[in-house]
Amino acid sequence: METKKVAFYTLGCKLNFSETSAIGRQFEERGFRKVPFEDAADIYVINTCSVTDHADRKCRKVVKEALKHNPEAFVTIVGCYAQLKPQEIAEIPGVHAVLGAAEKFQLVDILAGFEKPAPGQPGQVYASPIAEATEFHAAHSYGDRTRTFLKVQDGCDYSCSFCTIPLARGKSRSHSVQSVVERVEQLAATGVKEIVLTGVNLGDFGLQGPDRERKEDFYDLVQALDEVEGISRFRISSCEPNLLTDDIIRFVARSKRFMPHFHIPLQSGSDKILGLMRRRYRRQLYADRVALIKQVMPHACIGVDVIVGFPGETEADFLETYQFLNELDVSYLHVFPYSERENTLAPSLPGRVQDRHRHERTTQLRGLSEKKKRFFYEQHVGQETQVLFEDDVTNGQMEGFTPNYIRVAAKYDPLLVGELKALRLTAVNAQNLMEAEEMGIEVFHH
Known part of the structure; x- marks a missing residue:
């Protein structure tokens, strides 16, 4: 019997890429052959995102491309957008199956024979309510032996007013420190040199009992991983400022394997806007975190996420953010214009910012980011x-x-x-x- 070929396309974050890799390995273990997306595959798996803009348009476009490569292929959609809008996606011409957050890691079992619905019928939907996504499924990216993205945490218990992630991924959950250490030892044996720890709310890592009482935390994980032989470098991908504790920062400063590189979401430099966003900190705490990092690791790289044009953000609020970032000793910015998401509180807030102003503010901060990055690089010339x-x-x-x-x-x-x-x-x-x-x-x- 001819080996069936499967191809993947991933939209969104590094966490999605690590999960696509994990699903890909499941297919390979069942005897499927993984091929590049542009090849004529028998099955296409598209892993979607709900954070980036125009999720629906991007999903449709990738489906269309897949069917150009093989009009007879079976097309299945997974990921955050699939959990949020399964019925809508099932109606896209050419989509044969949609799997939600709790189902995507059982994809090969659920779809088994990969039989298409009858002509004219929508795709099959396998998406239970997000409350049922309670299991943690470990995942890591592979294919690049140098650096691997390792998922150690999933879900989020926060309720920021602009974000659909808790609806798409469910409650915060993770495995034990010991199980992560074992996975890292396995990766070290394959020749991986650098591991980037990823999660939806990474700093919220921690094994919890049935009563959700925390038994282990992210600091425990960082300390344990620092002892693993065979990995040269660890990086912490993105960590909320309220969860990036002084203990973690000071540990990284004296660590053998953790790199002096932090990515810390800020979202706004205005306390008023942080309140409207329902963030769990204010700008002073953020400034304190940056100050401590630079005190104990003057050469550390610090990346910042910022959202501009959030409802209620006046020109004065934006300038406050710009000034705050301009004076802060950070290395680069990831700037996102605010975009409305269904089932979130933010679109109902007063003071909608015109698209034109969102665009202008994004351009200004991206310009600041280029300056910051160049300045950071130039400080290291000669080293x-x-x-x-x-x-x-x-x-x-x-x-x-x-x-x-x-x-x-x-x-x-x-x-x-x-x-x-x-x-x-x-x-x-x-x-x-x-x-x-x-x-x-x-x-x-x-």
């Missing part, structure tokens, strides 16, 4: 550091990262892939990439 090179090659160039997440470009050399190389940082080029040299020999290709 000697370790660069871990990745296996992505573009136009004869490869890239690697320093411990504090400075992106370094070099001429492609197969011997450098997955290697930690001692280099001297020499200059920041026009593309905002760092150039470097090794023992007086330049490795960057002009």
